[in-house]
Amino acid sequence: MVSHLVEKYFRTETLPHIWCPGCGNGTVTRAIVKAIDNLGLDQDQVCIVSGIGCSSRAAGYLDFNTVHTTHGRALAFATGIKLANPKLTVIVITGDGDCAAIGGNHLIHAARRNIDITTIVFNNNIYGMTGGQYSPTTPTGDKGTTAPYGNIDANFDLCNLAVSAGATYVARSSLSNPNMIIKQVEEGIKNKGFSFIETLTTCPTYYGRKNKKGDGVEMIRYLGEKTINKIAYDKLPEEKRKDKIIIGEIFRGDRPEFTEEYQKVIESIKGEI
């Protein structure tokens, strides 16, 4: 038996899912459907698009119109779906490697267009599906199987990237506060434009083990200590801000949305041959 929420929105015959014990992906996925439930959306009119990687397996477990696409391309597929049928609520589930490395170009252009898609990045700081290689969000100095002596790359601030590229709702949340994830997904879906939500999640199997961060429980606690709400952060003295990760609503903008602008073009030239 499962809860009403899981019964309604999951393809329960596909459970248990493939994620490891202590992996946060299941918690974030539940938060997404809780947000959908809170908004009372029609399941038939919701489309979940994912790429490739651990997080992207979420699409298959969910009872909506779901597409598990190719690596990095979820946003490009989603753009086609949304433009072809703007009535659909389109949600992209992606990971840090999928979204910020191989799919980075699609991310900045989807944000630039401000197309009405809500993107949730499950950021676990590692390539989990392939066994623990460093990703664009692996902190400098941390280890991965392809960074055995420590990562010398600088890591992306994904939210800053999304803001710069033109997203109109940008927020970050962490597994230490699942209710914040739910709230942000709701706000993201409500925003008529490109919404970007980075959720800090846990990979005890690869990132955790490689970097001696402990099990799922310890990693969640660590996220709780490391993250700070934007309002509280702004009040902190400079020396205490170091090493803190801001969570909460990062940015809200107001710009024309792509599919609505396209509809205006259609209406402006209607009847012309």
Added chain:
Amino acid sequence: MKTIEKLNIEINLCKGCGICVAFCPKDVLEINNGKVRIKDINSCIECGQCELRCPDYAIYLGGK
């Protein structure tokens, strides 16, 4: 005596990560043989932290 039905466990889905045990504010749960088990239902305040945080959908509040 509170009824046990209000806190449900689907043991087949539990992977024994211990997140529900760690974040339960009233120490209601424990891990036994790699799976979650109710230790003290009378302390449960139905806060829902276990359901909110369980990554495997193995524990939830309410009747079915």
Added chain:
Amino acid sequence: MPKSNVKLMQGNEACVEGAIVAGMEFFAGYPITPSTEIAELSAAKLPKIGGKFIQMEDEIASISATIGASLTGKKSMTATSGPGFSLKQEGIGYAIMAEIPCVIVNVQRGGPSTGLPTAPAQGDIMQARWGTHGEHSIIALYPSTVKEIFYTTIKAFNLSEKYRTPVILLMDEVIGHMREKIEIPNKDEIEIYNRKEPTQAPSDYKPYEIKNGDIVPEMASFGKGYRYHVTGLVHDETGFPTSDHEVAEKLITRLVNKIEANKDDIVEYEEYRLEDADEAIIAYGATARSAKSAIDTLREEGRKIGLFRPITIWPVAEKQIEELAKRVRSITVVEMNLGQYFEVIDRIAGKHTKVVKYGRVNGELINPKEIIAFINNRRG
């Protein structure tokens, strides 16, 4: 006075006209010579009929968006040239695996790499067949005139809808950019095929189940109440991934056979002056036009020669080519590459007749004179 339906049209323009007649409602593209006019005209025409055009950030994004749009029930197309065609292979493989209809136009140019952007070449024959990884079959069509581009584009859409597979339209730069007279037929004179949608209750719908008598599964459009899962992973009838060896074998075999076993329906070709011929040329696209002209001259000189022109380049007209091989003493394969289709013809016809090749890769169209010279100088 009734408006004339006769128009002077560029090949790339005829492609867009054909696509719209076929029911295209979505185009995603990226600028690339020599196919750019297809994107430009789609951008101008689609919104007028309520369709959608989008210029994506790259070639992979355009095929991905094209596939996404098709999932909502809209007939979709993208267009490119060699360098972009290489990038689109990822999406082509996905569309094959997930059985999502779409049309990919490749107006070929000289390669490899950036090659000769504005010069003709027929170097993507094998990439069209085997460009994407893994075992698969593919449908690729190859028109030879502006008029034929119009009709072949419609056929590409029809086949993609009927067989739930991406269809590749290979075009030559010279025909894409050439202007010819074309009479646009009335819409009711053209046969249009639309994908079969499910009619049963959503709870009974299995997205990859083949019903009795059907070639492919019925395809529900997103938003119509049939919630289902689409993946590029090996999947069973329910659409969910599996690593079951038996399911994998069955799925891949079915995807290949739905094309290979229906060649009689898919394969189209033209035979030119072959009735009494004792030697033949096989050529396609623009090269076939030079071959026809060469044949007319050679006939005047007394040679019994004719042309076999594949319009469906993949799957191969194997049966017809083998029959031809049995009744001619030689087949010359003429193509703007160094023998890509020759290898295929030689495999089929080589055991029955002599198969030779004539090809060039310098970015110039092969002209009738050199074909005549080659045929005349060849022994036997």
